[in-house]
Amino acid sequence: MHKHTKRWTAFAMAMTLILMLLTGCGAQPAPSVVSSSAAPSSGGASTVDGEQVVRMWTFLDPEADNGRSKALKQMIETFESENPGIKIVVETQDWEQMTPKFFAAHAAGNAPDIIWCIMDEMGAALDLGALEPLENLFLKDWTEEEIADIDDSFFNFGVRDGKHYQITHSRNYMAMYYRADLFEEKGLEVPKTWDEFIEVCQALTEPQPDTEIYG
Known part of the structure; x- marks a missing residue:
């Protein structure tokens, strides 16, 4: 050196x-x-x-x-x-x-x-x-x-x-946010696996009068 x-x-x-x-x-x-x-x-x-x-x-x-x-x-x-x-x-x-x-x-x-x-x-x-x-x-x-x-x-x-x-030196953090009220309304638990994540997304996706909710 x-x-x-x-x-x-x-x-x-x-x-x-x-x-x-x-x-x-x-x-x-x-x-x-x-x-x-x-x-x-x-x-x-x-x-x-x-x-x-x-x-x-x-x-x-x-x-x-x-x-x-x-x-x-x-x-x-x-x-x-x-x-x-x-x-x-x-x-x-x-x-x-x-x-x-x-x-x-x-x-x-x-x-x-x-x-x-x-x-x-x-x-x-x-x-x-x-x-x-x-x-x-x-x-x-x-x-x-x-x-x-x-x-x-x-x-x-x-x-x-x-x-x-x-x-x-540049610390980026990644996280997922979710609507606690919608989870409670549908009796959903926070997913811990990818399979559970897909199931939650499917359960949250539904048509609405003015817009579409996508999980």
Whole structure:
């Protein structure tokens, strides 16, 4: 592992912890910030004008006029000022294509150093060996209290062999709502299986004078 690795992963850590407070990507599955395994194994970041370049793929454009983009730009500027000789280069990607494009870049050996990966594809990323365990990077320097502060179901998503590969920063929750009055009216119980769910939906679907009720 190269000497610069700890420094650029510290940026990923700082960026991630702040972005945890920001909103997600609409109805899209939540993204996670992960460190590509290509960075340490490929000889480190490239050098331009004497600076080590760290490439990050994200759907955000630091120059755009919105809250998340402005926050990202400020974090990059702060990190670069505190770490002379390291340049963070954001390569803005299309949200829908970013993760599959990352997989292709990993296969070609030119993946970015930091990637925002859609949660639905975390399993595929791990199967490809495209991600570096965070324990090999900054987590080994965290105290037990610092780890406990983020130790929840999101932090443990995708853990393999006791190693963590991502930190979730856009937390989307999914739930089903139901009309308690209609359930009570028809004597229905809240379903616990998919078969029960279908039966409840069928029981609730009925024509009405002005509209149709669909379960």
